[in-house]
Structures are given as structure tokens and as C-alpha cells.
Amino acid sequence: MKQNQIQKKIIQICIILAGLTVYAFGVAVFILPMDMIAAGTTGMALVAERLWGIPLSATVAVFNVVMFILGWLELGKEFGLSTLIATFYYPFILDRATYLVGDMVMTTDPMLSAVFAGLMIGVSLGVVIKAGASTGGMDIPPLVLHKRFGIPVSVTMYAADFIILVSQMAFGDKERILYALVMVMIYTVILDKVLVMGAKQVQVKIISEKYEEISRIIQEKMDRGTTLFHIEGGHTRKESMAVLLVVSGRELSKLNELVMEIDSQSFMIVNQVGEVRGRGFTLNKRYQ
Numbered sequence: 001m002k003q004n005q006i007q008k009k010i011i012q013i014c015i016i017l018a019g020l021t022v023y024a025f026g027v028a029v030f031i032l033p034m035d036m037i038a039a040g041t042t043g044m045a046l047v048a049e050r051l052w053g054i055p056l057s058a059t060v061a062v063f064n065v066v067m068f069i070l071g072w073l074e075l076g077k078e079f080g081l082s083t084l085i086a087t088f089y090y091p092f093i094l095d096r097a098t099y100l101v102g103d104m105v106m107t108t109d110p111m112l113s114a115v116f117a118g119l120m121i122g123v124s125l126g127v128v129i130k131a132g133a134s135t136g137g138m139d140i141p142p143l144v145l146h147k148r149f150g151i152p153v154s155v156t157m158y159a160a161d162f163i164i165l166v167s168q169m170a171f172g173d174k175e176r177i178l179y180a181l182v183m184v185m186i187y188t189v190i191l192d193k194v195l196v197m198g199a200k201q202v203q204v205k206i207i208s209e210k211y212e213e214i215s216r217i218i219q220e221k222m223d224r225g226t227t228l229f230h231i232e233g234g235h236t237r238k239e240s241m242a243v244l245l246v247v248s249g250r251e252l253s254k255l256n257e258l259v260m261e262i263d264s265q266s267f268m269i270v271n272q273v274g275e276v277r278g279r280g281f282t283l284n285k286r287y288q
Contacts, residue, residue: 004257008257012082016082016085016132017085017089017093019127019128019131020086020089020090020124020128021097023121023124023125024094024096025101026116026117027121028094028097028098028100029101029104029116029117030106030116030120031113033101034108034113034179036110036113036117036176036180037165037168037176037179039180040139041059041060041136041138043165044059044138045059047164050170064137067136067137067138067140067141068080068140070140070141070144074147075140075147078132079133079134082133083134083135083136086128086133086136087136110179111182113179114179114186115183115186118184119186119187121187122186122188122189122190125191126190126191126193126194127194129143129191138161142154142155153191153195154188154189157191158184158185158188162184201246201248201249201273202246202249202252202270202271203244203272204243204252204268204270205242205244205268206242206245206259206267207240207242207267208242208243208259208263208265208266210263210266211228213262214243215228217258218245218255218258221254221258222247222255224246224247224251225245226243227243227244227245228241228242228243229241256268
């Protein structure tokens with residue numbers, strides 16, 4: 001079991017690093033050569049520097065530290081550690097990506113740059129967030145708000161980037177800011193699509209002789225209600241109980257892991273359902 005957890009953690013970290021690599025190359029290939037206006041933490045730091053004279057690097061450093069602490073407290077220790085890895089890896093891979101790209105220019109059209117940068121950033125952000133981390137900085141408040149109030153991550157991220165970019169119009173290149181807004185709109189749409197992949201609710205029936213243990217561990221580890229119902233084997237005519245529950249698509253792998261740890265011979269039937277109402281879905285879970 002411990003080895004499986006280590007393998008799962010290694011895969012998670014690899015996914016995060018892959019997502020950040022795509023992010024870095026999107027920036028190196030499409031944003032930096034066109035000198036696009038920045039959103040996020042960097043854009044906010046530019047506003048602070050122009051309005052109050054605060055050094056850009058100081059604003060970025062302080063804000064990232066504060067956001068990291070907030071993520072650690074609100075989203076958990078595992079999230080904090082994953083984000084810490086991302087925070088150190090991203091500057092490194094961005095530097096390598098910039099070096100590898102060199103003087104290569106994919107396009108001189110700012111609209112094409114905005115579109116393709118938005119596509120690459122949206123996919124990479126979605127992959128990193130779904131893997132349980134963030135790129136740090138402005139990514140963390142949307143995740144906290146989503147946990148607390150259920151506000152979609154993409155909506156909060158778009159609103160924050162929009163405000164930051166519009167606030168730069170007083171001193172920045174207005175045309176470049178408009179291109180940056182197009183990029184932000186694209187990557188928030190793509191981010192939302194990536195995040196909802198596999199988010200449909202599914203109904204699961206679990207047939208196992210260890211149904212009581214499985215039912216209990218699901219309630220304890222996943223905060224999902226379970227229903228036990230009588231079944232009878234068609235061949236053996238043996239009477240038993242089966243476990244019925246509904247989980248989100250994103251929880252299905254965790255459910256499968258828990259069930260397999262208890263009974264690797266269990267039989268699971270998975271069906272998609274149209275809508276689910278109640279605690280954990282339309283009502284808040286008791287704990288996260």
C-alpha cells in the first residue's frame with residue numbers, strides 16, 4: 001500500500017512538472033517574443049510599482065509567500081508541498097525554455113500569439129490544478145474561493161486578471177493590453193474545460209463480501225453516504241449485500257483505490273447519472 005502511494009505521488013509530481021513545462025514554453029514562444037502585457041502576480045506588481053513605487057520583485061516575493069501560506073492553511077499540507085515544487089520548478093524551466101527557443105519566432109501576429117498562448121496556458125493550468133497543485137501567486141485565491149463558496153476557478157481567475165490588465169491601461173500600451181485580455185479569455189475558457197473533464201457524477205455499485213468494511217471506509221475517507229441493499233448470486237444463490245453510492249468523476253479513482261485495498265476481488269459497476277442533489281453535491285460536505 002505504501003509503495004502504491006509513493007508511485008501515485010511520483011505520477012502526480014510528473015504531471016505537475018509536465019503541465020508547468022507546457023506553461024513555460026507557451027510563455028517563451030508566444031508571450032515573451034511579442035512583449036505581451038502581463039496579468040496575474042506580475043501584472044499586479046507592475047501596477048503597485050507605477051502607483052506606489054514598490055519594487056516589482058518585492059511585491060511578487062511577498063505576495064507569493066502570503067499566497068503559499070494561505071494555500072497551505074486552506075487547501076492542505078499536500079497542496080502546499082506540491083505548490084512549493086511548482087514554485088521552484090517554473091522559473092527554472094522558463095529559463096531553459098527561453099534558452100532553447102532563442103531567437104526563434106513562431107509568428108509576428110499578436111492575435112495568433114494571444115490565441116496560442118491562451119491555449120497552452122489554459123491546458124497547462126488545468127493539468128496542474130487537477131493534479132492538486134498550482135503555479136502559485138494569483139492561482140491560489142480562486143482555489144480557496146472555490147473551496148469556500150463553490151465559485152468556479154475560471155470565473156475568479158478571469159475576473160482577477162481582467163481587473164489587473166484594465167488597471168494597467170493608465171500607463172501601459174492599450175493595444176497590447178487588449179491582446180492580453182483576449183489571451184486571458186481564451187485560457188480561462190480552456191482552463192474551465194480541462195477542470196470539468198471527468199467531473200460528471202457517477203453511480204457505483206460495489207459487490208463484495210467485505211461490504212461492511214468498504215461502506216465504513218467510504219464514509220470515513222470520502223464523506224459519501226452509502227446504501228446497502230440485498231443481492232443474491234445468480235449461480236451460487238448466496239445472499240449478500242451490495243454497496244451503492246454516488247461520487248464525482250474526479251473521486252472515482254480514489255474510490256477504486258480504497259475498495260481495491262480492502263478487497264481486490266470486488267466487483268464494481270459504474271454508471272453516469274444526469275443529476276445529483278444532496279450533501280456533498282448541491283450541499284456542502286461536512287469536511288473536505
